[in-house]
Amino acid sequence: MSNYFEHTPVEILAKTWESPDTVTFRVNWQPKHDPGQFIEISIPGVGESPISFCSWNPTYCEFNVRVVGNVTKAISKLEPGDTMHVRGPYGKGYPMDYFKNNHLLFIGGGCGVAPLKGIIEYVQHHRKHFKDVDLYFGYRSRDDILFKHLLEHWEKEFFLHVTIDKDAGDFHYSCPVGFVTQAVQEADIPPDNKIVFLCGPPVMMEKTMPLLLDKGFHEDQIWVSAERHMKCCTGKCGHCMINGKYVCKDGPVFRYDEIKGVTE
Amino acid sequence: MGKLLKKSAANDFFRSLQKKGSLYAPVSTDMVRFQHIKTPEALRSIDFDGHAFFPPKKYLLPNEEELFTIKQGKLQDTNQSLPPQFVVNVRLCDLNAIAILDKLYLDPDYPDPYYKAKRDATTFIGINCKREIDEYCFCGSMDLQRAYDLLLDDRGEHYYIDVRSDKGMALVKELPDAPEQQDPTLPKTSKVLDQKDLHQFFADKWWEGDNELCVSCQRCTALCPTCFCFDVKDDMDLNLQDGKRLRTIDSCHSADFTTVAGDHTFRSSRLQRYRHRVMHKLQYYKDTFERSMCTGCGRCIRYCHSKIDFVKTINEDFK
Numbered sequence A: 001m002s003n004y005f006e007h008t009p010v011e012i013l014a015k016t017w018e019s020p021d022t023v024t025f026r027v028n029w030q031p032k033h034d035p036g037q038f039i040e041i042s043i044p045g046v047g048e049s050p051i052s053f054c055s056w057n058p059t060y061c062e063f064n065v066r067v068v069g070n071v072t073k074a075i076s077k078l079e080p081g082d083t084m085h086v087r088g089p090y091g092k093g094y095p096m097d098y099f100k101n102n103h104l105l106f107i108g109g110g111c112g113v114a115p116l117k118g119i120i121e122y123v124q125h126h127r128k129h130f131k132d133v134d135l136y137f138g139y140r141s142r143d144d145i146l147f148k149h150l151l152e153h154w155e156k157e158f159f160l161h162v163t164i165d166k167d168a169g170d171f172h173y174s175c176p177v178g179f180v181t182q183a184v185q186e187a188d189i190p191p192d193n194k195i196v197f198l199c200g201p202p203v204m205m206e207k208t209m210p211l212l213l214d215k216g217f218h219e220d221q222i223w224v225s226a227e228r229h230m231k232c233c234t235g236k237c238g239h240c241m242i243n244g245k246y247v248c249k250d251g252p253v254f255r256y257d258e259i260k261g262v263t264e
Numbered sequence B: 001m002g003k004l005l006k007k008s009a010a011n012d013f014f015r016s017l018q019k020k021g022s023l024y025a026p027v028s029t030d031m032v033r034f035q036h037i038k039t040p041e042a043l044r045s046i047d048f049d050g051h052a053f054f055p056p057k058k059y060l061l062p063n064e065e066e067l068f069t070i071k072q073g074k075l076q077d078t079n080q081s082l083p084p085q086f087v088v089n090v091r092l093c094d095l096n097a098i099a100i101l102d103k104l105y106l107d108p109d110y111p112d113p114y115y116k117a118k119r120d121a122t123t124f125i126g127i128n129c130k131r132e133i134d135e136y137c138f139c140g141s142m143d144l145q146r147a148y149d150l151l152l153d154d155r156g157e158h159y160y161i162d163v164r165s166d167k168g169m170a171l172v173k174e175l176p177d178a179p180e181q182q183d184p185t186l187p188k189t190s191k192v193l194d195q196k197d198l199h200q201f202f203a204d205k206w207w208e209g210d211n212e213l214c215v216s217c218q219r220c221t222a223l224c225p226t227c228f229c230f231d232v233k234d235d236m237d238l239n240l241q242d243g244k245r246l247r248t249i250d251s252c253h254s255a256d257f258t259t260v261a262g263d264h265t266f267r268s269s270r271l272q273r274y275r276h277r278v279m280h281k282l283q284y285y286k287d288t289f290e291r292s293m294c295t296g297c298g299r300c301i302r303y304c305h306s307k308i309d310f311v312k313t314i315n316e317d318f319k
Helices: A070-076 A110-125 A148-157 A180-186 A202-214 B007-020 B041-045 B092-105 B113-121 B166-172 B206-213 B219-223 B270-289 B310-317
Strands: A008-019 A022-028 A038-043 A047-052 A061-066 A083-090 A103-109 A133-139 A159-164 A194-199 A222-225 A253-255 B002-006 B022-028 B032-036 B064-071 B074-077 B085-090 B122-127 B150-155 B158-163 B230-236 B243-249
Touching: A022 A083, A038 A061, A038 A070, A047 A061, A047 A070, A047 A110, A047 B230, A061 A070, A061 A110, A103 A110, A103 A180, A110 A133, A110 A148, A110 A194, A133 A180, A148 A159, A159 A180, A180 A202, A194 A202, A202 A222, B002 B007, B007 B022, B007 B041, B007 B085, B007 B158, B007 B166, B064 B230, B085 B092, B092 B113, B092 B122, B092 B270, B113 B122, B122 B166, B150 B166, B158 B166, B206 B270, B206 B310
Parallel strands: A103 A133, A103 A194, A133 A159, A194 A222, B022 B085, B085 B122, B122 B150
Antiparallel strands: A008 A022, A008 A083, A022 A061, A038 A047, A038 A083, A222 A253, B002 B158, B022 B032, B064 B074, B064 B243, B150 B158, B230 B243
16 A cells, blocks of 8 residues: 655755745646645755645646744755655645636735746646636745746736835835735725635735625635644644644635635 | 353353453452453453443554554564453454444545554453442443444343354364354333534533533543544654654644644634534544444543533533
8 A cells, every 4th residue: 555654755946935934946846736735845854835836837846935943944945856755646636627717816825926936837837728817826925925037027928016015125026015915905896707816814815805795706716725733734743733624635726606705 | 053051161151252362351459451361361350240440442543553663764564463362351342432433433435554453353242230239321322233243142041142243263172052043132211312413502502511521531532332533643762853743642632633734723622622523433434424423431521530421411401
């Protein structure tokens, strides 16, 4: 019997510091996966950490890691050429076929943009299946903006709106100061034939949801990604359970009407 | 299919199991607890009447279990071949609990190899309760199934052995057949839990009364025969190169159970954690598997420091 705790060693091809505390690894690994799924990255001797795919590419995978604890700190010390231990993919990703021929609206906050980048790359690979794409991304400051090298490409190809909470940092990028929720509120976003992808800190998601509903979006047009610290990823350890749903198995991607009203 | 075992020959039967592998049985000391019965003389101490303090889940989900050995910073598989083990005189509530753990840990999508290795090596032999053990048992209302390989049922001078699997039959094939099949009567209890849809009471104030008493000591989760949550952590030697990756039991009552990176805790209040456990036992599992995860063994009420009785609260207050 295969052991789901077992890891695959993969080679790190590249490492990019996106912001002072966020780093992206590109690894030589080609698992079949959907945008929105996640894996466990393991550092023997330190532990495991669930990280979502932030790319969609047939030749490599990328993972965006924010340094917040012991494991992510240890991961951030890996360098190109080193071996990374991974297991997965786990969970249900976004059912991209189901979204065909729709306009797409992405709303992301902070490192919640990372999983959305996976969908964006999927859309770029299947561009003719999708209509207009709007991106609303909010960050704390200029330096915290993720995927800076992609902003130019995204601006050309999509409708990109970046906001920063406070006007600080060295990176030069002209964008309004304020929360991403304000930008969404002020924007004229017609809800017809549109799918919303929402990912970010809990407080941002809570604030954005009523705005979208006010604009006339139906609950089944909105997709959210939930965050939990999964230990097993297979519906056993119990850490990710909310109201009887396992984020690792039933999610991490949920259609809003599936988890609406779910409380702890 | 039934077999007969003379009460005076019960120890001979257990002796035959002892020869096949390790034998574990409840023994009454300061409390009734499952112990390794190593010698033929120790067979005499096996308890037939009490309710074990700790459930037998520890033979499948030990408190601490090694998943991998870490050598020079690399993970290495640990040996998983196990000799047969027999756990005898297990009560029906605990046997049903094993069936519930099987559903979760032998889930065809992601079967757990560590659990399966132990499960394959272990045979649980039950004993039927003649009457409820004490006033805390409420298994009579929890829809218990005949989920066992063998069950001993007291019939005066004999034990009638109810055989439910080939694995069980292999152990008792030499015993005489019972003249006719008489299914053991499942235990009845005076305490009953009213089956209610708890979703509608989720936001009720009634949780608060019990919760005020709860001190999050985690005794209920440690003693519950179906509580299965675990944590995975690496335990390293001082050289930080060698060590082991461990799976340890965890409790949803612990304050950091739902803590994620950045120190955000989703169930930060004790009320949320207390409610989550009761809801998981009685409702969430039922939503998926059409039966409650609780088997009515009564341990969480019997041994609660604060005498929290959720059965009473649900029966009387939830309306």
